[in-house]
Amino acid sequence: MKSQTLLIFITILSSMLLTSCDSDLCTNDVVEKLDSPDNSKSAVIFIRACGATTDESYQLSILEEGEDLTNQKGNIYISKGNFEVDWSNNNKIHVSFYSSEVFKQETQFQDVEIEYEYKKNIE
Template sequence: MQLATVVIGIGVLFGLNGCDAGCSNEISSRIESPRGTHVAVVFNRNCGATTGLNTQLSVIAKGEAVPEAPANAFIADGSLALRVRWVSESELVVAGFDGARIVKQAKLANGVAVSYE
């Protein structure tokens, strides 16, 4: 019994370690900050048939590639038409996720304050 538990535990660890390997990001929009130092990137992340599509938002430095990882600012289930606007160089407002199941809603992403309406 203990051997089975150890084998299952190791399998879970290796499975979780490779979770992002089969995922792909499809960028919906890129919204540059007023002075162009940051970019808000909205994308749909698809990790295969066993998981549903979700909408994500990352705040990255201009010129930086979108990481092949979950977003640093916002994640919600489903394909959403997020509305994103910059208030200033360091403030971003996100809307358009009414009724969606929110997975992540960060207040700060890459040095930018993020608020939600």
């Protein structure tokens, strides 16, 4: 009975430690922040690194005015390589990307349309 109780305790403790450390393993380093023409939103390009066993990735999040980037993955675009973003107007952004390894590619965020263009070489 004691060994069964100890096993349950160790299992619960291990689970709690792994869950609490999950977001601490990753860091987001902002590369660039571009405000929309009316300053109501920001497009934030950042590099996300999650420890020695995973490659870093380039990510994009659109944030509302006054909202800060949290330690979460990008809500719009995630790729292995760098990319560029331009606001076409208040409701449209253009993403030029150079990596064929794309992990997330949203085409709409609230009232913002996201269009993509693959470029083979960085100009």
